[in-house]
Amino acid sequence: MIWLISANSKIYDHSKSFSDHGFIDWKQGITKYQINDTVYIYVTKPEQKIRYKCIVEKVGLDSTNIRKDQEYWVNPNDYKQSLAGSFIRLNLVEKANTKLLDLDSLRVNGLKNAPQGPKKLSGDLLSYIKNNFFLSFNGLIEEELIEIKKSLDLSFKERKKLIENAPKNPKKITVVTYVYKRSPDIVAEALIRANGICEQCKLPAPFNRKKDNTPYLEVHHKIRLADGGEDTLSNVITLCPNCHRQMHHGF
Ligand SMILES: [Zn+2]
Ligand SMILES: [Zn+2]
Secondary structure (H helix, E strand, C coil), X not given: XXXXXXXXXXXXXXXXXXXXXXXXXXXXXXXXCCCCCEEEEEECCCCCEEEEEEEXXXXXXXXXXXXXXXXXXXXXXXXXXXXXXXXXXXXXXXXXXXXXXXXXXXXXXXCCCCCCCCEECCHHHHHHHHHHHHHCCCHHHHHHHHHHHHHHCCCHHHHHHHHHHCCCCCCCCCCCCCCCCCCHHHHHHHHHHHCCECCCCCCECCCECCCCCCXXXXXXXXXXXXXXXXXXXXXXXXXXXXXXXXXXXXX
């Protein structure tokens, strides 16, 4: 099941709570959420946009087994009142911040009223939200999409003129990329574990490092960190350069 719920940032700081903890224990009420349901969160005024995509990790929690989150409530009384009833745990999957998911765009694409209580999503509105949430991961793609849509609205003549006058060398821009930093201690321990022998082909390292004359082996994550693999000794294998290349390219 896929849900749309709403959040009021004047009452609770969802943004900070998610970035500090990665999940929020959310009032369940009488809604029949199930584990692994997807929940999109629409943030009310002044934002009026869908900002978060979450997965239901737990249902039927109560005040004894939820995260204590008083600091994120604007009014302490609201916090106390919030403790009644049952809760679901919403794990944040992705954030978005795009005009394509604001109230006006959602209305054009099938939303009847500004979201309040939990609403099941389906059909065209769901496809619209899914697609635009996906595309907006990358602000660059969103910007490009808007520009392409604009260009499609031009006449052939107008577009041709723009193309003729455009510089032939593409603009170069700077983008931010997130990478995972692996632990140097895991790498060191894995190298010690291998003791100069490739853990795949069991042959000694083909040469030594120039710098310190230690055997040249590389530490490879069996499940990539980017795919959710753990930075642990059991998820790494120490390889000679040949086996490492094979592992990545299969030749
Ligand atoms: Zn090898
Ligand atoms: Zn590797």
